Amino acid sequence: MGEVKRPGGWAQRVSEIEPFRVVEVLTRAHQLAAAGRDVLHLAAGEPDFSTAEPIIEAGRAALARGETHYSPAAGIPELRQAVSRYYATEYGLQVDPGRIMVTPGASGALLLVAALLMNPGDEMLMTDPGYPCNRHFLRLVEGRGRLVPVSADSRYQLDGELVARHWGERTIGAMVASPANPTGTALSREELSGLSQAVSARGGYLVVDEIYHGLGYDAPTPSVLEVDPDAFVINSFSKYFGMTGWRLGWLVAPAAAVAEMEKLAQNLFISMSTMAQYAALAAFEPATREILDQRRDIFRRRRDYLLPAVQELGFRVPCKPQGAFYLYADASRFTDDSQAFCLQLLEEHGVALTPGVDFGRFEAGRHLRFSYTTGMERLELAVDRLSRVLG
Numbered sequence: 456m457g458e459v460k461r462p463g464g465w466a467q468r469v470s471e472i473e474p475f476r477v478v479e480v481l482t483r484a485h486q487l488a489a490a491g492r493d494v495l496h497l498a499a500g501e502p503d504f505s506t507a508e509p510i511i512e513a514g515r516a517a518l519a520r521g522e523t524h525y526s527p528a529a530g531i532p533e534l535r536q537a538v539s540r541y542y543a544t545e546y547g548l549q550v551d552p553g554r555i556m557v558t559p560g561a562s563g564a565l566l567l568v569a570a571l572l573m574n575p576g577d578e579m580l581m582t583d584p585g586y587p588c589n590r591h592f593l594r595l596v597e598g599r600g601r602l603v604p605v606s607a608d609s610r611y612q613l614d615g616e617l618v619a620r621h622w623g624e625r626t627i628g629a630m631v632a633s634p635a636n637p638t639g640t641a642l643s644r645e646e647l648s649g650l651s652q653a654v655s656a657r658g659g660y661l662v663v664d665e666i667y668h669g670l671g672y673d674a675p676t677p678s679v680l681e682v683d684p685d686a687f688v689i690n691s692f693s694k695y696f697g698m699t700g701w702r703l704g705w706l707v708a709p710a711a712a713v714a715e716m717e718k719l720a721q722n723l724f725i726s727m728s729t730m731a732q733y734a735a736l737a738a739f740e741p742a743t744r745e746i747l748d749q750r751r752d753i754f755r756r757r758r759d760y761l762l763p764a765v766q767e768l769g770f771r772v773p774c775k776p777q778g779a780f781y782l783y784a785d786a787s788r789f790t791d792d793s794q795a796f797c798l799q800l801l802e803e804h805g806v807a808l809t810p811g812v813d814f815g816r817f818e819a820g821r822h823l824r825f826s827y828t829t830g831m832e833r834l835e836l837a838v839d840r841l842s843r844v845l846g
């Protein structure tokens with residue numbers, strides 16, 4: 456039953472797609488918790504808040520109305536229009552709803568972009584450290600992520616100089632996230648513009664993952680669309696909107712790309728969850744936005760507590776994260792094996808963190824990611840436990 460029948464095993468691509476290492480930490484965390492240990496979770500990549508009540512209520516109402524069928528592959532028109540209005544109010548941008556496609560999470564949008572752009576052997580520049588699934592999406596469509604080691608020197612982001620240095624014969628573009636996972640650093644309007652110029656001077660495509668927009672703590676995060684209307688933009692209802700489990704995101708594509716992407720979406724997904732799309736309409740209502748903004752302020756307070764506390768413990772966080780809910784910490788004072796270190800912290804002290812090896816290779820063994828997706832009291836407890844062991 457289920458044995459690999461082909462002599463060489465499963466398809467080659469599968470062996471090149473890596474699992475999340477944090478899963479090992481999380482599995483152990485659950486075992487420890489089941490055995491009665493109090494485990495502090497600073498590893499999750501999703502808000503600890505449940506979806507805001509008005510969104511849940513709109514989802515219930517959609518179900519009660521019988522919205523249980525397929526919807527158009529690019530999303531229900533009302534939601535595409537609502538996202539378009541969001542660009543007008545948040546960024547002062549006019550984005551034609553016809554350029555907006557609703558997708559199954561940012562993940563679905565990233566897969567569509569990869570499928571549209573990559574020929575076999577093509578490469579896309581991306582940061583190391585960075586969100587790991589991106590290079591796996593590229594691999595799935597027989598392309599490749601060309602990982603660019605980034606450090607505090609460029610605030611862990613790509614810039615024009617790095618693009619020039621790493622652009623190869625098969626490079627067709629660059630993919631960045633702002634604010635980024637795992638570092639939380641964001642690109643300013645000028646930096647986005649510099650990046651866009653460097654990429655378009657080489658005839659490439661720029662893909663910007665704006666999934667952590669709305670969770671910017673010091674100043675509003677600019678959209679790349681403010682400086683480059685031809686960029687591909689990824690976004691999601693998962694993070695600021697707090698709807699991870701509903702699996703809904705969106706994509707803004709250049710007008711010329713939409714028909715082809717819609718064709719891909721029809722084949723790959725047929726439709727997103729229809730109920731979730733009607734629920735998401737309520738996410739833009741002022742009363743819901745008020746709840747979401749309050750939550751953003753809570754995340755800001757957590758960052759403002761955790762950043763100095765973690766530095767005090769002896770971790771180096773050279774770039775203040777401007778958004779998302781992560782701190783990317785240099786733990787070289789304590790370890791050069793982040794995976795083993797995370798397991799030890801969990802096993803002996805009940806604190807779950809994400810090892811840097813989940814986000815790439817560059818100095819990954821010396822880094823950890825702290826997520827502040829748990830309440831302030833739990834964060835304080837985690838810092839307290841860590842201070843006893845790292846002293």
Ligand SMILES: Cc1ncc(COP(=O)(O)O)c(C=O)c1O
Binds near residue numbers: 561690703
């Ligand atoms: C940078 C980034 N992009 C995309 C995703 C995927 O999000 P989703 O598919 O839930 O919208 C994540 C999730 O953690 C992320 O951190």
